[in-house]
Amino acid sequence: MKYDMHSMKAEEFINDAEIRETVAFANEHKNDLALVDEILEKAKKRKGLSHREASVLLACEDEAKVKEIYDLAEQIKKDFYGNRIVLFAPLYLSNYCVNGCLYCPYHLKNKHIPRKKLTQEEVAKEVIALQDMGHKRLAIEAGEDPVNNPIEYILDCIKTIYSIKHKNGAIRRVNVNIAATTVENYTKLKDAGIGTYILFQETYNKENYEVLHPTGPKHDYAYHTEAMDRAMEGGIDDVGIGVLFGLDNYAYEFAGLLMHAEHLEAVHGVGPHTISVPRVKPADDIDPDDFDNSLSDDMFCKIAACIRIAVPYTGMIISTRETPEVREKIIRLGVSQISGGSRTSVGGYAEEERPQDTAQFDVSDCRTLDEVVNWLMRAGYIPSFCTACYREGRTGDRFMELCKSGQIQNCCHPNALMTLKEFLIDYASDDTKRIGEEVIEREIDTIPKEKVREIVRERLEKIADGERDFRF
Numbered sequence: 001m002k003y004d005m006h007s008m009k010a011e012e013f014i015n016d017a018e019i020r021e022t023v024a025f026a027n028e029h030k031n032d033l034a035l036v037d038e039i040l041e042k043a044k045k046r047k048g049l050s051h052r053e054a055s056v057l058l059a060c061e062d063e064a065k066v067k068e069i070y071d072l073a074e075q076i077k078k079d080f081y082g083n084r085i086v087l088f089a090p091l092y093l094s095n096y097c098v099n100g101c102l103y104c105p106y107h108l109k110n111k112h113i114p115r116k117k118l119t120q121e122e123v124a125k126e127v128i129a130l131q132d133m134g135h136k137r138l139a140i141e142a143g144e145d146p147v148n149n150p151i152e153y154i155l156d157c158i159k160t161i162y163s164i165k166h167k168n169g170a171i172r173r174v175n176v177n178i179a180a181t182t183v184e185n186y187t188k189l190k191d192a193g194i195g196t197y198i199l200f201q202e203t204y205n206k207e208n209y210e211v212l213h214p215t216g217p218k219h220d221y222a223y224h225t226e227a228m229d230r231a232m233e234g235g236i237d238d239v240g241i242g243v244l245f246g247l248d249n250y251a252y253e254f255a256g257l258l259m260h261a262e263h264l265e266a267v268h269g270v271g272p273h274t275i276s277v278p279r280v281k282p283a284d285d286i287d288p289d290d291f292d293n294s295l296s297d298d299m300f301c302k303i304a305a306c307i308r309i310a311v312p313y314t315g316m317i318i319s320t321r322e323t324p325e326v327r328e329k330i331i332r333l334g335v336s337q338i339s340g341g342s343r344t345s346v347g348g349y350a351e352e353e354r355p356q357d358t359a360q361f362d363v364s365d366c367r368t369l370d371e372v373v374n375w376l377m378r379a380g381y382i383p384s385f386c387t388a389c390y391r392e393g394r395t396g397d398r399f400m401e402l403c404k405s406g407q408i409q410n411c412c413h414p415n416a417l418m419t420l421k422e423f424l425i426d427y428a429s430d431d432t433k434r435i436g437e438e439v440i441e442r443e444i445d446t447i448p449k450e451k452v453r454e455i456v457r458e459r460l461e462k463i464a465d466g467e468r469d470f471r472f
């Protein structure tokens with residue numbers, strides 16, 4: 001097998017030998033300051049880096065250079081994403097699963113976890129609970145089970161989610177995280193109006209992948225790794241990739257992740273819409289210590305910084321798996337989307353207490369959405385509930401063009417302020433409201449065009465008078 005980013009074969013575009021050579025090259029040159037400088041100069045042009053170049057930065061140990069890496073990541077984050085953080089929530093539909101993934105409590109052999117699949121009435125209840133928190137953007141999650149969770153079930157759930165209009169609430173974007181499937185099924189998801197299709201690779205190391213997925217359809221490395229190509233062939237413009245850090249050597253995963261991004265860009269003309277950076281966490285039947293590749297918080301943050309530099313246009317997502325402290329640091333370095341107020345159990349939002357018995361992983365950040373919004377604003381960020389792009393048809397290459405030219409900022413910033421205003425009026429506590437109004441007042445003045453400032457002010461007044469869903 002030879003490395004070829006244009007190939008449609010998993011083992012050629014995620015080529016084991018190329019990854020190993022990359023990691024070895026990065027280790028050999030980690031303190032080659034002339035090379036590190038050259039790569040940093042290239043990165044400053046904000047056109048991204050190759051997997052090899054980014055791997056050298058990740059391996060670099062020189063303290064002054066590492067600081068430069070962090071500073072540059074922070075600057076790129078500011079240039080492309082400003083101080084906005086988009087919020088979303090996961091919605092677990094079903095934990096029936098026929099796969100045997102060793103790191104997930106939903107694996108088939110786990111006989112003591114209660115299995116649950118939401119009925120459409122229960123989906124509606126969850127959605128109402130999520131709307132009452134203030135969420136507008138969901139990522140739906142389900143195990144792989146052709147009998148219990150066929151594509152028709154997923155499509156029914158999407159329809160239900162979009163149909164619920166409770167008080168001023170609405171879910172305006174549904175992202176989907178379900179198992180690798182056929183081109184035909186991806187087209188059905190596209191037709192159902194999904195936002196991003198998300199699928200984590202878990203690990204790019206084929207040998208380890210097969211060990212970690214001993215049974216079930218997910219065992220097939222090529223079928224899983226080539227899923228994004230089928231999704232794009234099926235018409236889905238925006239795909240989200242990610243690895244589960246801790247399963248394999250982080251340097252290997254990092255190179256694989258960037259090679260996947262390069263492949264999508266080379267073949268489809270559009271790189272991934274988002275990259276997620278989850279880490280193995282404790283859960284029922286799962287002890288992270290069973291995986292000997294766990295990485296320190298510092299290295300985790302360095303990975304995020306290097307991803308930010310290598311693919312400046314790709315959104316980066318972090319979940320409530322991480323503690324508030326890690327989230328704070330990593331948001332600064334590059335993350336643009338976070339989940340808030342999450343419950344990782346099936347039917348968890350409609351329950352008053354946080355139920356754990358059907359949870360996929362333990363949540364480290366247990367704050368409510370209002371608390372997360374409050375915290376973000378106190379830390380200098382604008383929490384955003386914006387879902388405008390896909391609803392305006394700004395997806396795929398159209399989106400990337402706007403992103404690369406920096407024009408997207410003219411939409412993101414005002415949209416963040418208007419959706420925050422909706423949240424403040426409809427869902428926020430008094431304290432959050434007070435801080436939020438100050439943030440909006442301060443941030444309106446930073447909108448560069450006077451005309452846009454005027455429109456935003458008008459719309460904010462209309463929102464105060466009860467109108468909803470304005471967008472640029």
Ligand code: SF4
Nearest residue numbers: 097099101104107143
């Ligand atoms: S990771 Fe996904 S496919 Fe694997 S057991 Fe868990 S739910 Fe099933």
Ligand code: SF4
Nearest residue numbers: 386387388389411412
């Ligand atoms: S305008 Fe588009 S890119 Fe910007 S926050 Fe909204 S949905 Fe995201």
